[in-house]
Amino acid sequence: AQSVSQHNHHVILSEAASLELGCNYSYGGTVNLFWYVQYPGQHLQLLLKYFSGDPLVKGIKGFEAEFIKSKFSFNLRKPSVQWSDTAEYFCAVMGDRGSTLGRLYFGRGTQLTVWP
Amino acid sequence: EAQVTQNPRYLITVTGKKLTVTCSQNMNHEYMSWYRQDPGLGLRQIYYSMNVEVTDKGDVPEGYKVSRKEKRNFPLILESPSPNQTSLYFCASGNPRQETQYFGPGTRLLVL
Numbered sequence A: 001a002q003s004v005s006q007h008n009h010h011v012i013l014s015e016a017a018s019l020e021l022g023c024n025y026s027y028g029g030t031v032n033l034f035w036y037v038q039y040p041g042q043h044l045q046l047l048l049k050y051f052s053g054d055p056l057v058k059g060i061k062g063f064e065a066e067f068i069k070s071k072f073s074f075n076l077r078k079p080s081v082q083w084s085d086t087a088e089y090f091c092a093v094m095g096d097r098g099s100t101l102g103r104l105y106f107g108r109g110t111q112l113t114v115w116p
Numbered sequence B: 001e002a003q004v005t006q007n008p009r010y011l012i013t014v015t016g017k018k019l020t021v022t023c024s025q026n027m028n029h030e031y032m033s034w035y036r037q038d039p040g041l042g043l044r045q046i047y048y049s050m051n052v053e054v055t056d057k058g059d060v061p062e063g064y065k066v067s068r069k070e071k072r073n074f075p076l077i078l079e080s081p082s083p084n085q086t087s088l089y090f091c092a093s094g095n096p097r098q099e100t101q102y103f104g105p106g107t108r109l110l111v112l
Helices: none
Strands: A003-006 A010-014 A019-021 A023-026 A031-038 A044-050 A056-058 A064-068 A073-078 A087-095 A104-106 A110-115 B004-007 B010-013 B019-025 B031-038 B042-051 B054-057 B076-078 B087-094 B101-103 B107-111
Touching: A003 A087, A003 A104, A010 A019, A019 A110, A023 A031, A023 A087, A031 A064, A031 A073, A044 A056, A044 A064, A044 A073, A044 B101, A073 A087, A087 B042, A104 B042, B004 B087, B010 B019, B019 B031, B019 B087, B019 B107
Parallel strands: A010 A110, B010 B107
Antiparallel strands: A003 A023, A019 A073, A023 A073, A031 A044, A031 A087, A056 A064, A064 A073, A087 A104, A087 A110, B004 B019, B019 B076, B031 B042, B031 B087, B042 B054, B087 B101, B087 B107
């Protein structure tokens, strides 16, 4: 069965620290990968996505993620976090064809708290 | 303004009383979906629809119904709500390949 694992439940950083949030997935086929962010009291927003091509993808607000197929990973990174990055981050996976198109699997989320 | 709207935003009800949460999008998207978000569990897909009159089960469809009679609307129906359906519900829409997916503001449901 498809699944998404986010390694860290809660990450606490100081401003300007570097960030890496882990995401591993289990899926027997070609995947599309996503990171979403949910700021307190708000709905989900797409940070970045990977469909094909360059495995290093850049998203909004200085975030990037690297798809490593051999490790089934899609880790999110940011070189220097800000207080405004405090939010919950979700990794998500979807198959890219047939009956799996449209089935979106989310990880359990990582709460990031950035102290000023 | 491109948006997904949900109504109501907050709802308190009692066990067994049928309810409907509406979802509407103004972007002419073919794809729409419902999720529930629970602490520590992330988001789980309830149902999704690839187009009008086409709906499919997600991970947690039990206790829910949906319909897609027109492209812009995708209501979520709880025929007989139970306390374990207390949750935060999100509707989303996008194109079928999910290149962009827009989420609604959420509906917080409490079933007593």
